[in-house]
Amino acid sequence: MIYENVLELLGGTPVLRVRNVLPDARSRIYVKMEGFNPAGSVKDRAAVHMVEEAERRGELRPGATIIESTSGNFGKALALIGAVKGYRVILVVDPKTTSSVLSYASSLGAEIEVVTEPNSAGSYQEARFDRVRELLAKIPGSYRPDQCNNPDNPRSHALYTAQEIIDDFPQLDALVLAVGTGGHISGTGSALRQHFPRLHVRAVDSFGSAALGFPFAPYRVRGIGNSWVPETLNIEFIDSLHLIEDGEALSMCRVMAAEEGLLLGESGGAVVFAALAYATAHPTQSVLVIAPDRGENYLGESYDDQWLRAEGVEAEDLWRTREEALRHARAPKHPPTSITHAPACASAFDPV
Numbered sequence: 618m619i620y621e622n623v624l625e626l627l628g629g630t631p632v633l634r635v636r637n638v639l640p641d642a643r644s645r646i647y648v649k650m651e652g653f654n655p656a657g658s659v660k661d662r663a664a665v666h667m668v669e670e671a672e673r674r675g676e677l678r679p680g681a682t683i684i685e686s687t688s689g690n691f692g693k694a695l696a697l698i699g700a701v702k703g704y705r706v707i708l709v710v711d712p713k714t715t716s717s718v719l720s721y722a723s724s725l726g727a728e729i730e731v732v733t734e735p736n737s738a739g740s741y742q743e744a745r746f747d748r749v750r751e752l753l754a755k756i757p758g759s760y761r762p763d764q765c766n767n768p769d770n771p772r773s774h775a776l777y778t779a780q781e782i783i784d785d786f787p788q789l790d791a792l793v794l795a796v797g798t799g800g801h802i803s804g805t806g807s808a809l810r811q812h813f814p815r816l817h818v819r820a821v822d823s824f825g826s827a828a829l830g831f832p833f834a835p836y837r838v839r840g841i842g843n844s845w846v847p848e849t850l851n852i853e854f855i856d857s858l859h860l861i862e863d864g865e866a867l868s869m870c871r872v873m874a875a876e877e878g879l880l881l882g883e884s885g886g887a888v889v890f891a892a893l894a895y896a897t898a899h900p901t902q903s904v905l906v907i908a909p910d911r912g913e914n915y916l917g918e919s920y921d922d923q924w925l926r927a928e929g930v931e932a933e934d935l936w937r938t939r940e941e942a943l944r945h946a947r948a949p950k951h952p953p954t955s956i957t958h959a960p961a962c963a964s965a966f967d968p969v
């Protein structure tokens with residue numbers, strides 16, 4: 618297959634069936650590996666769609682500057698798009714962004730601005746936004762994709778990610794997806810609910826994230842969660858929520874590496890753990906998770922025992938075996954809750 622440029626490698630990501638880490642011989646858990654996109658994550662789809670729609674509307678002109686706040690993967694995607702399409706790209710990141718993400722983006726020519734201080738609530742995200750606003754005011758003709766407010770973010774997943782899932786699955790019972798901007802859960806959730814009317818959609822968020830209206834408190838897992846409710850999150854198609862502790866996500870990454878040979882990113886660990894908890898309660902159902910990126914983004918951090926220790930996490934406290942994962946999946950730290958009414962706020966979630 619011959620391609621004209623690297624962005625054409627977008628999409629068509631593989632789906633892996635989990636073989637060993639299953640609660641029951643009848644269980645079917647599938648992992649759609651978004652890390653196979655050209656810049657290595659689920660955000661590539663949203664970034665390409667947002668940029669191409671902005672070009673089409675005339676909001677983004679040749680040679681202009683793209684400025685965005687990003688925890689990493691969206692920035693990698695923009696850096697790649699900038700290099701292919703000839704845009705200057707400025708990424709505003711914070712100290713949680715991994716060194717591999719930063720080297721990737723700067724190797725492609727993106728400029729990096731690091732916000733070193735969180736705001737008074739401990740949120741780096743809002744401090745990053747302040748810096749983005751300053752840069753936009755300073756650089757004429759600059760464009761901000763604004764991933765948390767841009768409807769082209771969820772739309773990219775409704776148009777493309779969902780269609781790939783429909784092509785791969787004649788039948789599907791449950792979708793277990795991470796929430797960050799809400800882009801991929803809102804887009805795929807809405808499109809797949811039309812196709813599979815009885816599909817159960819479970820959101821996976823970090824304990825401490827405010828994306829679904831809970832009070833914000835700092836957490837470690839990257840990519841997942843938010844410090845406010847993003848515009849791009851639509852809870853209409855979400856049936857239940859599983860809040861994950863950092864230790865559950867990081868442990869699941871270790872288990873999947875040891876038991877399945879699969880190096881998941883941190884949020885991938887979170888969704889696979891949530892899928893295992895779901896499958897424990899619904900052993901005959903087919904469950905699909907989207908692994909937003911790959912473990913390669915975290916080799917020098919959460920896969921590194923010394924780095925973890927410096928962060929206050931003892932690697933010995935993480936579980937590594939199928940048996941431990943199953944035991945924890947039967948009794949997760951925060952039992953999943955069902956959504957009983959709109960709008961998005963903590964009171965919309967009741968214990969199941």
Ligand SMILES: Cc1ncc(COP(=O)(O)O)c(C=O)c1O
Nearest residue numbers: 690797798799800801840884909
């Ligand atoms: C690693 C990772 N996981 C999960 C997410 C959440 O995806 P979304 O923004 O579509 O909700 C992101 C988004 O940046 C991510 O990079």
